[in-house]
Amino acid sequence: MNDAYLQNLQQITAIEEYDAIVLGAGVSGLVSASILTGQGQSHILVVDEYDHVGGNHIDWSSQGYTFDIGSLIFQDDSPLLTHFPELLSLYVPIEPSWGRLNPQGMITDYPISMRDDIVRAGAAEIIRILASVLYARLFQRGMRNAKEFARYWIGARLLWRSGLESYMKRFYGIAPEQIDIDLARKRMLWISEHASLPNLVRRLSKPKPAAPSNRQLARPKAGFASLYRLATERLEQRGVRFELGVKMNAIEKIQDLFHLKVGDRVLATRRLISTIPIEQAETLCAMERRQPLETITLITLYFSFSGARGFLQSIIYNFSHDGAWKRLTVYSDFYGRANEREYFAAEVLADQVGGSIEKAEADFRDHVRANGLFDGDLKLEGGQILTNAYPIYRRGAAQHAAEAIKRLGTFGIESFGRHGAFNYQPTARVSTIDAETALGFKRETH
Secondary structure: OOHHHHHHHHOOOOOEEEOEEEEOOOHHHHHHHHHHHHOOOOOEEEEEOOOOOOOOOOEEEEOOEEEEOOOOEEEOOOOHHHHOHHHHHHOEEEOOOEEEEOOOOOEEEOOOOHHHHHHHHOHHHHHHHHHHHHHHHHHOOOOOEHHHHHHHHHHHHHHHHOOHHHHHHHHHOOOHHHEEHHHHHHHOOHHHHHHOHHHHHHHHHOOOOOOOOOOEEEOOOOOHHHHHHHHHHHHHHOOEEEEEOOOEEEEEEEOOEEEEEEOOEEEEEOOEEEOOOHHHHHHHOOOOOOOOOOEOOEEEEEEEEEEEOOOOOOEEEEOOOOOOEEEEEEOHHHHOOEOOEEEEEEEEEHHHOOOOHHHHHHHHHHHHHHOOOOEEEEEEEEEEEEOOOOEOOEOOHHHHHHHHHHHHHHHOEEEOHHHHOOOOOOOHHHHHHHHHHHHOOOOOOO
16 A cells, blocks of 8 residues: 555545546446446446546537537437437437548549449459459468458458558558457458458449438537536436546555545545546556557547538548548538538548648648649638547557456456547447446346
């Protein structure tokens, strides 16, 4: 036990004790608090260094525009609504469409197009693509990383021609040959399901499958704050307290009681759940870090626009070989124009542009101009930089994360979620299900 901590503890007049403390007020933290109340723990505290609820669901508003960091799309059958049913009425029904800018400068189907990536390539290129696939299946069967995984399924030629290889680097923040194979198998199965040549031919020859029965929804027009305010109120009615915008200094364990030091206060509990970054939890517990766990720092650029944007889809991914931006989302397609202008956000990995919003903007403008997009008045309204946006899955990172989670578990801390499990969770649905699984939540079946 830390002697300095004990001396400091003696100076504190009272220790606030809770049935459970949840670190992090993102989706995983909110769902965890909801589950714990359902399991009979009524005196729960949720702590976050952010000054808002919702984690990385962050919006930014100015001059009538509201922009987001990351995804804003939900579904009306999301398990999140099991815990917070009142949110459903706030969502905006939408019909999003997805496209991608390919290396040939075309806006085409996402994630791959039989017509534009293969058929329009011409006979000679088709032969190269087929030969590349055959060669990979016969002589490149070993799969040690994400590039080799993708190459096996679609061949090196289509991997390059489609722009998938460039997008993988742009999304994951490292070269595809450095991306962990376990991540590829878990998160890139769509390559084998949708991008292999047999499946492409099968999909081309058969009618399109029926549209999904669930409705696509977007966050409220005013932003995420109104959405998560209802979730917060629901939890508070069930005995959950929130401490937001506070600095967590240390975690000590005395017998079977965790002491979380926040400023000059001590918050105590026998059950501590962490959805914050693993390395932050280790630091709070004064644990030695064995291996660094890298995360993406994301720059989001907020633009308004008047003119001809050059595409119809609401969401465009950058599969071209140039340009630092990876995805853009046109919010005005969902909420209508503001000030008679369209508005959208473009995401850029910070290390691609030296961590500079100014360089990110210049790179974006140059790239879209070269590809004939956004012909008109393009104005930067603002921008944000977000650290710990999502994990970088360098080879070996998943194993290092599992070892760190095990050490935290041995200490008694339950660590899960996007940050708490070093687990890429693209939607609130995935975050909810993972939290339910971790806490033993039993969903009712009808």
